[in-house]
Every structure is written in C-alpha cells, then in structure tokens.
Amino acid sequence: MVAATTSDGDFHDRPFITSGEAQRYRRLQQQLARTRRGSNRRRTVVAKIGTVMRRVRSRRADFNAQLAATLTSRYGTVVLEDLRTRNMTMSAKGTVEQPASGVAQKSGLNRAILDKGWYGLELAVTSASRYTGTKIIKVPAAYTSQTCSACKVVDTASRESQARFACTSCGHREHADVNAAKNIKAAGHAVSGRGDLGATRSVKRQPPRPRARQYAAPAARGIPVLQGREEVNVRGRSPC
Template sequence: MLSGRRYLLELTAEQAAQCEEFANVCRAVWNTGREQRREYRRRGGWLNYAPQCKELAEAKCEHPWLKAAPSHILQQTLKDLDRACREHGTFRVRWRSQTRWSPSFRFPDAKQIQGGRLGSKWGRAKLPKLGWVRFRWSRPLGGEIRSATVSRKAGRWFVSFLVDDQATTPERHAMPGTAVGIDRGVKFAAVTSDGDFHDRAFIRPGEAARYRRLQQQLSRTHKGSANQAKTRARMNKIMGRVTDRRADFCGQTAGRIVRTYALVALEDLRIKNMSASASGTLAKPGRQVRRKAGLNRAILDKGWHRLELALTSAARYTGTSVVKVNPAYTSQRCSACGFVTEGNRESQAVFVCKAPDCGHREHADVNAGKNIKAAGLAVSACGDLGTGRSVKQEPVGRATGRTPHRGIPARQGGEDVKGTVIPWPPPRP
C-alpha cells in the first residue's frame, strides 16, 4: 500500500536558493503551458502532454534558464497540468502566482533518490541536483521510496516521500457489525451517532488578535514592497501552525473512529458550493453577505473535507467502509419516529420532535448523526454505494404534507406516502 511520509528539511543557504529556483522554473512552465492550452481551446483544438513535453525540450535550447531545474520535475509539472485540465477544464485551471502559490516540485524517479537515517534525530536523502539534504527524523520511512516531493510552507521546506509499506487492507474489520454516523457542523467539528463530540480550537486567542493586526498592517503596505512580503510571511507563519493543528486533529480523530467502527457514514456535502461567497456581482449583489462570510469561515475552519480525506486514508488499514449519504432532512427528521418538519430543530443544539405521540428530545447533532447512520446502513444493505445506479426502495417515513424525507428508513409501522415511489439513493438534482 502506498503511503506518504513528511519530514522537515534542514537546508543550507545554497540548497534553499536552489529549491527556490526550481520552484520558480516549475511555476513558469505551468503558467506558460496553461496559456498555451487556452489558446488552443479558443481555436477549437486540444493540446496534450506529449507535444508540450516535446516543445519543452526544444525550449531549453533557446532559454538556458530552463536547464537550472531537473528535466523530470518539469515533466511532472506538465503532467499535473494535463490532469488538472482534464478533470476541471482548461479555463478553470488557476494561474500560479508568485505570492499566493506554495512552491512545490516532485522527483518521480526512485532510482535517483536515496535516503537513510543519520542518528536519533536526523536523516538524510540524496535528491537530483540538490545532493544530500538533511531532514528531521520524526518517524521511520517504513518502506521503499517511490518518489519525493519538496514543498515550502510557512517559510519552511519539507520533503514528502511516497513509500510502499507492504501493508494490505484487511478483508474484515476487527469489530464487524459496528457502524456510526458522523454529523459535521460549525459548532463541533464532528459529532457521532453514539454521542461523542470531537472538536478543538485550532487558533489561540493571542494568535487570532495578532493575525487581525497583521491583516490591518498588510492593507497599509504598498503592493510588491518588502514590508508587504514580511507581513505576509508573519501571517503565513501563524496560519501554518493553525493548519498543522487541524491536520493533527483530523488524523487522530479519523484513526480512533476507523479502529472502532466497521462502517462510517458521512453526509455527501458539496463543501465548495456551501462555502462560496454570497457577494455576487455588481449588477446583482448578494444578500446577507457578511453573515454568509462568517458561515464560510466557520465551515472552512472546522476542516470538513480534511476529515473526510483522513477517514478514507485511515480506513485502508482497518477495513472500514466509508459511505456517503444524501444529506437532505437529516437535521429535521426525528431519529425515533421519523417525523420530518422544520420546527423539530428549535436551535443549533436542541432537537424536540413535534409529533403528537413522540416528543423525543435530544442534542440536534446527535440526532442528525443517528439519521446519517440509518441511511448509511440502508446503503450498505442495498450493496450500492453510488448515487444513481440503484432504484431500490426503502420504507418511507411520515410526511408533513409537503416534501417527504427520502432515503432514510422509518420505524416499523410508520405511515407511507400513498402512491409515492422514492428511490435510494436519490438521484442528484
């Protein structure tokens, strides 16, 4: 199984300058290739990786500065560009700015990479044109090196080794039959159907105040000045620590969950759309823009997508199945009787069922987690993890006379909507 190992590099001044030069060359190749592909698309054509790679070799004869970087990291840049254009579209691929882009480049040839341990705290690796570089030995490599990626974050350089640890995914989880639903929110990062609340503060109050002052200071600096670069470096240093804490939290939380449960159900959230700006355009401005901006910051701060990636990665080592369910009505449906209405959720934390014969009261996030778990078990029972491949029907819960809850089974004896066929999983709109 392929896995990543990330270490902090201890570069000399000459090696740091070389890494900076390699990153600048890769950025120039990316931007040039992007504009070339866009021009081809405007004329009705399509440019692939192979002709661009051939033109890159010819460009080295005319522009000697391209020879400063190893050829294979430039080829990897063009491969990444080709994949991005195929997945997202040529006109959606972003320009790599010198101030906003985090420099990184990849050495793909394992034969040119050597690594080992120097002592209790340090290791070393030999990379093309960089020679031997030292890195902090924070964990064993644990396998054969396949590739190496050098990147800079918050003013520090890191190396990430892709290793083959020879591990295999277990055919069966150590605790079969266990399942959990996870509700991701802005008050708590993750709440399970068993009532476990996972959350922590990623930025300290002093760091938040210092970051706000730096933002004000940045607004008063001149574009391209040295003071602007220094202010950005201080801001990146603070945000780098916040990002590391968030990654550590998501990794530890995911590890505990996949070791305990054989099935993990998550809502299929479109986080990019949910955190989009409400400002709109000058011709059609949005409404409640400031309130939406605060919600967007809260969503991004909790790391919903990072937790999902951590669960998927950690599940490979335990045999846990991670399924996604339709998020519709999970926060409005009573997990005890299946009654659905907007009034069930009285506040962010309080859920009280308004059904005359129920009155179930519970924490709103725990209730949502139970609904997510029920939907995940239904998907697993159908043997269909897609969103549009199956039309298998599950029992329908009680309706409020408007829109019935789709896809989550009700308790025995629940009222069905007469003449309504509701598939599971429901098709995307």
C-alpha cells in the first residue's frame, strides 16, 4: 500500500518511521503496560512514546506538504477519492455473541491506512491549491478499484490482489492502483491544462489553440473593440 498513486503511473510514498524507532516504540508499549496509572514512571514512558510519534507526524506532514506542492504545480485539476477513513478503520471484532473473523488482518489494514495519513494529504492538497489555482474535485470511491479503466466493466474478480488488476472481460492488465487512479480521473472529468488562475502560474499541459481561433477577428478573440464611443469586450479568451 502506497500513500498516493497518479493516473500517470507515478507512485508517491516514503516510510514515516524507521526500523529502530519501530522497535523502540514496541518496547515502550510493553513498558507502558507494566506501569501503574498515575505513577511517575508511567508519565516518563508516555513522554518517550510522544517523542517517537512526534517525529513520525513531522515526517508525514512534510511528505504531504511536498507532494501537495508537486501535484498542484503540475496539474490544473486534481481529482481525489472521497475517502471516509473513520469508516474504513472501524473495528471488526464484532460482539461476544457474534465474533468476527479476520480481526488480526483488519487491525493490520487499519494501522496501514492510518499510517498513510490520507486525510492529511487531502488537506495539504486543498491548501496548496489556493496558491496555484488548481481545481480540486472529490469523487466517490465506490467500485473504482473493481472497474476496468479500458472497458469500464465492473467485476470484483478482476482485482486479483492488492497490486494486480486483470480485467475478466477484456484482459486488460495493469497495476491495481494505477487502474483505480485512471477511473478516478475519468469520474472527475479531469483535464490537464497549461496555466491557471494562481499567482505562481504553474506549468501544465494543454492542447494548442485551434488554427481558426488563432486567426479569428479581434472581437472574437476577446480583444476590446471600439464601437463609436463605447468599448465592447466580446466573451472569449480574456486579454492578457
């Protein structure tokens, strides 16, 4: 599982906790379990755990800020999945009368989802878009990972694993996250464009202007034309 994947096939991810910090965190958790509530030793262990987690949160925030700056400066429109991380990370333990199965696997998945900090990335992208003029669109996440980006057929069997997608209808094969990213882009009708409304004027791709429009009359091109004593600005490309 990676933090973010684009429809261009770019994977963005990094570890937020080192192996040494992970071992230290587990040892501190064990020490915490052996301490007495309200004791000075417990407060010392809690402070050490907080130091480790502050480093993790700092790395995650830095990653989200850098990725948000990259996406908003490169694309005129960014389409995001409308994820409900709280619902996605709900416990699967069930009840005493009806205990659930696969609890350990669900707990591991919950930790992985929370570690990626998808909500923080969404906030960072939304904040960065205010400076570049990038349009942010959120689309429902339902069936995006089960739909073929080539033929649009929805089949749960096409998702062979976390990383592999093989369409049962047309045979299209692709990385599952890239396939889902293409579906999300199509759902948001995302079209990359050169230029934006922000002050930084980021560089983005856009097809060239039609030749007929290049040689159109000044009024049709949005250039103010004097008619008598009045100035008329015809609707179209605004003059630079």
